[in-house]
Amino acid sequence: MTDSRDYETIPGTYVYDARRGRQGYALNMFCMSLNVAENRRKFKADEAAYLDGFALTEEQRRTVLKRDWIGMLKVGGNIYYTIKIAFCDGLTFQDVASMMSGVSKEEYAKMMLAGGRSAEGNRYKDDAKAGHSRG
Amino acid sequence: MTRKRAIPVARIVAGIACSHVPAIGVAMDRGVTATPYWESLFKGYEPARQWLAKLAPDVAIVVYNDHANAFSLQIIPTFLIGVADRFPIADEGFGPRPVPVVQGHPALAWHLTESLILDEFDMTIANEMPVDHGLTVPLSITCGQPPQWPFPVIPLCVNVVQYPPPTGARCFKLGQAIARAVASFDQDLRVVIYGTGGMSHQLQGERAGLINRDFDKAFLDGMTKDPLALTRITHTEYMREAGSEGVEMVMWHIMRGALDADAAEVYRHYHVPASNTAAGLMIMENRRAT
Numbered sequence: 001m002t003d004s005r006d007y008e009t010i011p012g013t014y015v016y017d018a019r020r021g022r023q024g025y026a027l028n029m030f031c032m033s034l035n036v037a038e039n040r041r042k043f044k045a046d047e048a049a050y051l052d053g054f055a056l057t058e059e060q061r062r063t064v065l066k067r068d069w070i071g072m073l074k075v076g077g078n079i080y081y082t083i084k085i086a087f088c089d090g091l092t093f094q095d096v097a098s099m100m101s102g103v104s105k106e107e108y109a110k111m112m113l114a115g116g117r118s119a120e121g122n123r124y125k126d127d128a129k130a131g132h133s134r135g
Numbered sequence: 136m137t138r139k140r141a142i143p144v145a146r147i148v149a150g151i152a153c154s155h156v157p158a159i160g161v162a163m164d165r166g167v168t169a170t171p172y173w174e175s176l177f178k179g180y181e182p183a184r185q186w187l188a189k190l191a192p193d194v195a196i197v198v199y200n201d202h203a204n205a206f207s208l209q210i211i212p213t214f215l216i217g218v219a220d221r222f223p224i225a226d227e228g229f230g231p232r233p234v235p236v237v238q239g240h241p242a243l244a245w246h247l248t249e250s251l252i253l254d255e256f257d258m259t260i261a262n263e264m265p266v267d268h269g270l271t272v273p274l275s276i277t278c279g280q281p282p283q284w285p286f287p288v289i290p291l292c293v294n295v296v297q298y299p300p301p302t303g304a305r306c307f308k309l310g311q312a313i314a315r316a317v318a319s320f321d322q323d324l325r326v327v328i329y330g331t332g333g334m335s336h337q338l339q340g341e342r343a344g345l346i347n348r349d350f351d352k353a354f355l356d357g358m359t360k361d362p363l364a365l366t367r368i369t370h371t372e373y374m375r376e377a378g379s380e381g382v383e384m385v386m387w388h389i390m391r392g393a394l395d396a397d398a399a400e401v402y403r404h405y406h407v408p409a410s411n412t413a414a415g416l417m418i419m420e421n422r423r424a425t
Contacts, residue, residue: 007371012341013379017298025208032207034228070340079339079380080203080296087228093158097343097411108344112408116335116346123375 011125012101014073024076027064030054031081040088069100143323145243147314149190150390150398151183152358152417153273155199155331157227158410160272163280164233176414179404180276183416186402187277188285192327194240195288196247196313198389199269199331200295202227205261211297212259214309216251217266217290218244225265234271234280240287243320247289250316256309266290273331276416295332295383303366303388310392317393330390332383334405335376336412345378346413351405354384355417359400362391380412395421 007015014020030051033039043050051061063071064085072082086096098108101117111117121127159176162168168177204225206212219239224231251258270290278285291313294300301309310328317326334354337345354377357365366388373382391398402418 007374010342010371010375010379012343013337013374014340015298015374015379016296021208021297028203028208032203035204035226037226037230040228073339078203078208078296081208083338084203084228092410093338094410097338100339101341101343112344112346112411115348115407116411116413117337117342117344119345119347119350119376122342122345 009124009126011122011127014079016078020076020078022076024060024078026055027060027072027076028078028081030056030064031077031084034084034088043088069096073100142321145317145320145322145324145326146421147317147328147393148192148325148421149327150394150419151187151273151277151327151329152333152387152390152415152419153276153329153331154333154409154412154414154416155269155272156409156412156414157268157272159414160232160234160268160275163275176406176409179406180416182402183277183404183418184279186418187327190325190327192286193324194243195286195327195329196291196393197270197273197288197329197331198291198293198386199273199329200383200386201292202267202269203296204267205264205292208297211294212292213294213301214256215259215261215292216244216248217261217264217292218248219262219264222264222266222270222288222290224271225267227267231265232268232271234275235283237266237270237274237284237290238287240289242322243317243324243326244289246320247313247316250319251309251312254312254315256312261290261292264290269331273329277329291389293386293389295385299370300382300385302370303368303385306385306388307362307366307392310389310394313389314393328390328393330387332386333377333381334384334413334415335378335381337378338380338411340379342378344411346407347377347381348407348413350376350381351413351415354387355403355405355415358387358391358417358419359398362388362396365391391419394419395423397422
């Protein structure tokens with residue numbers, strides 16, 4: 001029994017399902033390699049050369065080199081994996097969350113301290129488009 | 136049963152539901168828990184630490200998910216049990232947390248493995264694996280910073296990284312099977328079970344930072360009022376209402392299923408934010424527990 005993919009109606013969310021699993025394997029396995037200190041050093045020394053060791057698509061390479069965090073999710077990145085690139089850069093989860101949601105670090109931190117992004121107006125793509133967001 | 140038991144058996148005495156936000160571990164490791172940002176979160180953990188120290192369980196089963204540390208996408212076990220006698224601390228990409236190595240309980244872990252598989256829960260078995268913040272942060276939250284963890288731990292991993300995770304209903308039934316398995320182990324052990332992860336949070340996409348207090352409160356209340364109703368929450372509902380990573384809350388159902396139907400809530404703490412997450416903690420006790 002396959003569940004309907006009704007989660008596709010949630011705005012600003014990239015569920016790592018079978019489709020993305022097929023698309024993103026090599027990208028995520030590159031990220032996984034950064035769990036080893038020596039690999040982090042090699043990656044930082046020459047990012048493009050290090051990426052040659054993994055079968056990434058051109059677009060996946062671009063998103064990694066540009067640190068296009070949303071772009072990575074769109075080409076099969078899984079957040080628990082892509083965040084390892086951020087750790088390698090000395091960034092925190094909150095830094096990356098602010099970049100993905102398109103606001104400054106300060107603005108994002110302020111939103112979280114005020115109780116986070118509201119679910120109101122953020123449940124369905126249509127709500128978000130209609131500008132009901134109070135987040 | 137009227138006949139007095141001749142053989143001592145293990146039993147589950149309590150359950151702990153607990154978020155495992157990595158930043159909480161980092162705050163402890165860096166000694167910044169008394170700062171204005173963290174103070175009220177950690178103050179709420181104090182009663183839980185006192186309760187657990189007094190309970191002094193013999194062993195803990197910690198239900199958590201690995202975050203691309205012990206396992207990659209190469210092999211993705213839906214349910215896995217760790218049977219080793221020790222579990223090293225994983226390097227998650229910024230060096231291992233400075234916390235004690237986790238001691239296992241191979242005798243009970245192997246008993247659980249056999250019992251669960253014969254009870255139709257097809258566990259993957261791990262003889263060697265590092266453990267990440269999913270397991271160590273709940274230990275830090277509830278035990279503080281001792282030189283050694285106060286009890287051995289059986290790690291039980293659930294996949295929530297690759298969609299779909301197991302359903303809440305399946306998790307609850309696994310918890311019930313764990314309770315049966317523990318009760319058939321012929322050693323006098325008092326066992327606690329942790330269900331970790333959650334509560335509402337979204338770490339990815341333009342919608343990152345989503346928090347839903349109403350959902351979280353209803354979920355905490357439901358743990359005692361109607362836990363079976365909670366098991367019917369679909370993955371899409373978790374993701375829509377509690378954020379894409381809020382689906383981790385399926386793991387709480389394993390803890391809840393392992394407790395008696397009438398288990399009582401003895402403590403809760405809820406705080407927003409811990410980094411990107413709503414941090415929840417709930418302690419439940421079996422009424423007939425001793």
